[in-house]
Amino acid sequence: MTICFKGNSFKYETEAIMKLFLPVDNFRFVYDDVVTDGDFALISVKEENEFFRLEVSVSLDGKKAVMKDSIAKENGFSSCEFSLCRMLYKCLYKITGKAQPWGCITGIRPVKEVNRLIEKNMSREEIFSAMKEKYFISDEKLNLAYKTAVTQEKLLKIPKKSYSLYVSIPFCPTRCAYCSFVSHSMDSAQKLIPQYVEKLCKEIEITAEYAEKAGLTLDTVYFGGGTPTSLDSEDIDKIMKTVAKCFTLSTIREYTVEAGRADTITAEKLVVIKENGGNRISVNPQTMNDSVLKTIGRNHTAEQVREAFSLARKIGFENINTDLIAGLPSDSLDSFKNTVEEVLKLNPESITVHTLTLKRASSLFANAKQVSDDDVAAMVAYSVDRLCKIGYNPYYLYRQKNTLCNLENVGYAKEGKESLYNIFIMEEAQTILAVGAAASTKLCDAKSGKIERVYNYKFPYEYINRFDALMQRKNEIAEFYKKYPIE
Numbered sequence: 001m002t003i004c005f006k007g008n009s010f011k012y013e014t015e016a017i018m019k020l021f022l023p024v025d026n027f028r029f030v031y032d033d034v035v036t037d038g039d040f041a042l043i044s045v046k047e048e049n050e051f052f053r054l055e056v057s058v059s060l061d062g063k064k065a066v067m068k069d070s071i072a073k074e075n076g077f078s079s080c081e082f083s084l085c086r087m088l089y090k091c092l093y094k095i096t097g098k099a100q101p102w103g104c105i106t107g108i109r110p111v112k113e114v115n116r117l118i119e120k121n122m123s124r125e126e127i128f129s130a131m132k133e134k135y136f137i138s139d140e141k142l143n144l145a146y147k148t149a150v151t152q153e154k155l156l157k158i159p160k161k162s163y164s165l166y167v168s169i170p171f172c173p174t175r176c177a178y179c180s181f182v183s184h185s186m187d188s189a190q191k192l193i194p195q196y197v198e199k200l201c202k203e204i205e206i207t208a209e210y211a212e213k214a215g216l217t218l219d220t221v222y223f224g225g226g227t228p229t230s231l232d233s234e235d236i237d238k239i240m241k242t243v244a245k246c247f248t249l250s251t252i253r254e255y256t257v258e259a260g261r262a263d264t265i266t267a268e269k270l271v272v273i274k275e276n277g278g279n280r281i282s283v284n285p286q287t288m289n290d291s292v293l294k295t296i297g298r299n300h301t302a303e304q305v306r307e308a309f310s311l312a313r314k315i316g317f318e319n320i321n322t323d324l325i326a327g328l329p330s331d332s333l334d335s336f337k338n339t340v341e342e343v344l345k346l347n348p349e350s351i352t353v354h355t356l357t358l359k360r361a362s363s364l365f366a367n368a369k370q371v372s373d374d375d376v377a378a379m380v381a382y383s384v385d386r387l388c389k390i391g392y393n394p395y396y397l398y399r400q401k402n403t404l405c406n407l408e409n410v411g412y413a414k415e416g417k418e419s420l421y422n423i424f425i426m427e428e429a430q431t432i433l434a435v436g437a438a439a440s441t442k443l444c445d446a447k448s449g450k451i452e453r454v455y456n457y458k459f460p461y462e463y464i465n466r467f468d469a470l471m472q473r474k475n476e477i478a479e480f481y482k483k484y485p486i487e
């Protein structure tokens, strides 16, 4: 498929729309030249007096669709981009007959838009009608986004000076086949771990100083990865003790450690987490089907998940999350339903249902038997229905690129057990100071809506070797709060 741009180069968003309908990586881009043989899409903007004249024409498998529109120049050239995307969506829908569940919304945070409309005091009906008109979202997905926004409403009332701390542990016992994260398996990373822990503790100290100088108050702590419990209990203890020493934990409302994979969870580690203030953990089965676990390269069984879960309960954890994935290769609709039922028997406080994302780095991309689109959609629909009916409310939702059927990831929780950190990061509602390799700090000014990011190096060896240079970047925290002082 050739995509031709005439009078514009709005590649990023138009490509995202194309990917909703056509396989990834199939595009050739041409600028200021028109190719009209074979399959093509023409995205054109022409200036004419006081108007931008827009045209989108698509030819695919011998079928054609054309749309034209005009935008007054006073709206600015950049306003053409979204109109072109809508036109392209309509052309592709006309040709393929496939409506997309999330319509032409390509961003990862659809709930943010709903929250914005709620803040304007718009009614549910007005929001539905505005979102449908603008993005062509299905009723089913609008319902889900709206419910999520309603759950978030009271939780988004955040104390002004508060912030969250994210601690990155980018190691895992082995690499899952579907993983595209920079996580390192323990075999390859073992020798890096002592230096990593040392630098991480140093960065925690430095970050605490910046937070104190900016007058911030710690609200939530989140240890993520990777799999934080792939470290041994001494290292977990050392890092958590450093956090306790450098920050005031008496103000925090939530302290999560993603225990993650059952094969890394031991009584010793859970006790360390609990004694150091951790009050929320994740035990993430992804599936309770042993053969699917094997296919995706996770060296544990469903029984080990049950054991890890019950161990955590015995040690006193009253807030446990479980992550599931819809669409794992070799899974089936019945087996996914069974996974949901098996997880419900554990009675977790929250359940996060992801839809599988296949990215380049994933080794499943080439050789695994995929679940059909209809079954992936049915899995996701089942989880929404089943969980909502028994009192798990959706409380955060996000989308990712290259997700099967362009579906979403949703966190469900019993009332009062929603993870604040997950909401804050997803809705970009609070500053997150992040430490460790692959972590990114997000500085948010609620008043102006301004957001700035400071990225740490991705890989542990870079993080270790270039630590001093990296710490220079921390000054951006101070600079940000000079520009946007908290009143």
Ligand code: SF4
Binding pocket: 171, 172, 174, 175, 176, 178, 179, 180, 181, 183, 225, 226, 227, 260, 261
């Ligand atoms: S546990 Fe998560 S981060 Fe680790 S390898 Fe598996 S998918 Fe990747």
